[in-house]
Amino acid sequence: MTGFRVTVVGDVGLDVVAQVRGDIVPGQDTRAGVVVTPGGAGGNTAAWLAAYGVPVSLLARVGDDEAGRTTTAELVAAGVDCRFAVDPTLATCCVVVLVTPDGHRTMLADRGANKAFSAADVVLGTPAEARQHLHLSGYVLLDDDSRDAGLYALTAAKAAGWTTSVDPQAARHIEAVGAPTFLSWLADVDLLLPNDGELAAMGGASDVLAVVGEVVVTHGEHGATWMSGTERATMAAPAVHRTDSTGAGDAFNAGWLSHWLAGDAPETALAAGVRAGSDAAAAIGARPGAAKPTSPTQGPTG
Numbered sequence: 001m002t003g004f005r006v007t008v009v010g011d012v013g014l015d016v017v018a019q020v021r022g023d024i025v026p027g028q029d030t031r032a033g034v035v036v037t038p039g040g041a042g043g044n045t046a047a048w049l050a051a052y053g054v055p056v057s058l059l060a061r062v063g064d065d066e067a068g069r070t071t072t073a074e075l076v077a078a079g080v081d082c083r084f085a086v087d088p089t090l091a092t093c094c095v096v097v098l099v100t101p102d103g104h105r106t107m108l109a110d111r112g113a114n115k116a117f118s119a120a121d122v123v124l125g126t127p128a129e130a131r132q133h134l135h136l137s138g139y140v141l142l143d144d145d146s147r148d149a150g151l152y153a154l155t156a157a158k159a160a161g162w163t164t165s166v167d168p169q170a171a172r173h174i175e176a177v178g179a180p181t182f183l184s185w186l187a188d189v190d191l192l193l194p195n196d197g198e199l200a201a202m203g204g205a206s207d208v209l210a211v212v213g214e215v216v217v218t219h220g221e222h223g224a225t226w227m228s229g230t231e232r233a234t235m236a237a238p239a240v241h242r243t244d245s246t247g248a249g250d251a252f253n254a255g256w257l258s259h260w261l262a263g264d265a266p267e268t269a270l271a272a273g274v275r276a277g278s279d280a281a282a283a284i285g286a287r288p289g290a291a292k293p294t295s296p297t298q299g300p301t302g
Contacts, residue, residue: 004131014039045135046058071092092112114139138173168182
C-alpha cells in the first residue's frame with residue numbers, strides 16, 4: 001500500500017490495432033494482423049498504475065453500449081476505481097491504430113463519449129488517509145468540447161491541495177491551438193510529461209519550465225530526461241524489440257508517478273518510467289497483460 005492515491009482524468013475506449021505487413025497504397029489492399037484491445041490514454045495509465053499497486057481512480061465518459069461495458073469491466077478487474085459517466089447518445093471511444101513493422105504507430109481517433117466529458121463528471125474523492133494526485137491526459141484539454149472539464153479538474157485538484165501532472169499527448173493539436181494558449185492552461189501544474197515533439201511544439205524546455213514546476217520528456221527508444229530549474233537527469237532505454245509503441249508514453253507516466261509521488265530520486269523514477277514504457281512497447285496493445293509488467297523498482301535492463 002502506498003501513502004498516496006492517483007486520480008486519472010482521460011479517455012477510455014477500444015483500440016483496433018492493425019500491424020501493417022507491407023506498404024499502404026491508397027485504393028489497394030494491404031495485409032495486416034488486426035486485434036481489438038482496450039485503450040484510451042487515461043485508461044492505459046490507470047491500468048499500469050494499478051498493475052504497480054498504486055491506488056487509482058479513473059474519471060472518463062463511455063457510451064451506453066457493449067464497448068463501454070466491456071472496457072469498464074476490464075478496468076475494474078484490473079483494480080481501477082472507475083468513476084465513469086455514461087453518455088446516452090455518443091458511442092464509446094474507438095481508435096484505429098496502424099503499426100508499422102518497426103513498431104511506430106499512427107492513430108485515427110474517434111473520442112466518442114469522451115468528447116462530452118464535462119465538469120459534472122469530475123468527482124474528486126477525498127480519503128483522508130492518502131495524499132492525493134491528479135493526472136490529466138492532454139486530449140481532454142485539446143478538444144474544444146471537453147476542455148472546460150479538464151481545466152475544472154486541474155483547478156479543483158489544486159484548490160483541494162492535490163499535486164497535479166499533465167501529459168500533453170499530441171504535438172499536432174498543440175500546434176493548432178498555439179503554444180502560448182496551451183501553456184496558459186498549465187498554470188500551477190506541478191509536472192508535465194511531454195515527448196520530444198510535444199516539448200518542441202510548446203516552444204522548448206525553457207518556455208515550459210517558466211510555467212510548470214518539473215518536466216519529464218520522453219525520447220522514445222532513447223530514454224527520458226527530467227528537468228527542474230537548472231537540474232537535469234537522464235536515463236537511457238534498454239535494448240528491446242519494439243512491437244507496438246501504442247501506449248508506451250501512458251505506461252511511462254505510471255512508472256514515473258509510482259516513484260515520483262513516493263519521493264524517490266529522479267533517477268529512480270526515470271528508471272521506472274523507462275522500464276514501464278519498454279514493457280508496453282514490447283507487446284501488442286497499450287495495457288499490461290500481454291506480458292507481465294516488470295516491477296518499476298527494478299529499473300531498465302538489457
